[in-house]
Amino acid sequence: MDIAEDKAGNRAGEIAMDSPSCTPSCTPSCNSVVSSAALPVAIESLPLYSADEAFRGCYKAVVVAPHPDDETLGCGGAIALLRQRNIPVHVLIMSDGTQSHPRSKQYPADRLRALRESEAIAALRLLHGLPSEVTFFRWPDTAVPHPGDQHFARAVAQCDRALQYHAPNLIFLPWQHDQHCDHQASYQIVHHCLNSWPMPPRQLAYAVWGSRTAGLPALPTGETGWRLDISTVKALKYQAAMAHKSQTTCLIQDDLSGFRLTPTMLNNLIQPWETYLEILGQS
Numbered sequence: 351m352d353i354a355e356d357k358a359g360n361r362a363g364e365i366a367m368d369s370p371s372c373t374p375s376c377t378p379s380c381n382s383v384v385s386s387a388a389l390p391v392a393i394e395s396l397p398l399y400s401a402d403e404a405f406r407g408c409y410k411a412v413v414v415a416p417h418p419d420d421e422t423l424g425c426g427g428a429i430a431l432l433r434q435r436n437i438p439v440h441v442l443i444m445s446d447g448t449q450s451h452p453r454s455k456q457y458p459a460d461r462l463r464a465l466r467e468s469e470a471i472a473a474l475r476l477l478h479g480l481p482s483e484v485t486f487f488r489w490p491d492t493a494v495p496h497p498g499d500q501h502f503a504r505a506v507a508q509c510d511r512a513l514q515y516h517a518p519n520l521i522f523l524p525w526q527h528d529q530h531c532d533h534q535a536s537y538q539i540v541h542h543c544l545n546s547w548p549m550p551p552r553q554l555a556y557a558v559w560g561s562r563t564a565g566l567p568a569l570p571t572g573e574t575g576w577r578l579d580i581s582t583v584k585a586l587k588y589q590a591a592m593a594h595k596s597q598t599t600c601l602i603q604d605d606l607s608g609f610r611l612t613p614t615m616l617n618n619l620i621q622p623w624e625t626y627l628e629i630l631g632q633s
């Protein structure tokens with residue numbers, strides 16, 4: 351969903367400057383990822399790993415997506431590569447996605463929600479995912495609960511139940527400083543879930559709105575990152591992104607304020623690699 355719709359987008363704080371340290375739960379790639387220092391690090395200079403290298407030891411993954419489309423835009427390549435290796439991937443979609451076209455008469459909220467959920471399922475099929483392996487939490491778009499909100503504890507409990515049930519040893523979650531309130535809230539919900547786990551799984555953050563034109567232009571200060579080689583499934587990721595027709599085409603024509611992923615955004619999000627930030631040293 352468009353960052354222009356981010357009614358509460360100014361919740362975004364300044365980028366944290368803490369320097370995480372490596373933990374024993376990291377994969378071997380942890381020793382050769384790049385941590386940014388004072389100067390920005392170009393994404394293209396980050397180490398590039400194959401799925402076999404990056405996901406060694408992974409037996410179950412969960413992707414946390416703030417909106418229906420983030421699973422594809424952020425992690426579509428990883429999903430396809432994991433599924434090609436018969437590794438189960440479950441997708442948790444936090445919001446109902448109904449604020450992408452809030453003024454459409456043709457697609458009122460219920461119809462738009464159903465459309466966006468069907469698009470997410472179609473995209474996951476293209477990525478070799480299973481339609482049964484997606485859960486829609488249906489929090490109101492642009493109102494996924496933040497810490498301190500009335501429903502935050504319920505959102506954490508709901509997410510925790512799902513994570514406990516699926517018991518992944520790898521979780522993909524939004525970058526905590528993504529420039530969208532729902533992305534930040536989704537990170538906080540997962541973070542609060544895992545805080546109570548004695549042995550939290552490995553966590554990889556992905557940025558969809560690392561800039562206003564989407565993607566992550568450089569490794570943010572204080573972050574540790576690397577790239578996943580998705581060149582063999584880049585075309586699949588593009589097809590999956592285009593399966594989100596409400597976001598990528600003029601399917602919904604009666605809301606001039608409606609969101610649409612521009613070619614520039616898609617180009618920034620669909621590269622031969624995906625960039626992941628290691629969340630290290632849980633606190």
Ligand SMILES: [Zn+2]
Pocket residue numbers: 351416417420530533558
């Ligand atoms: Zn989103």
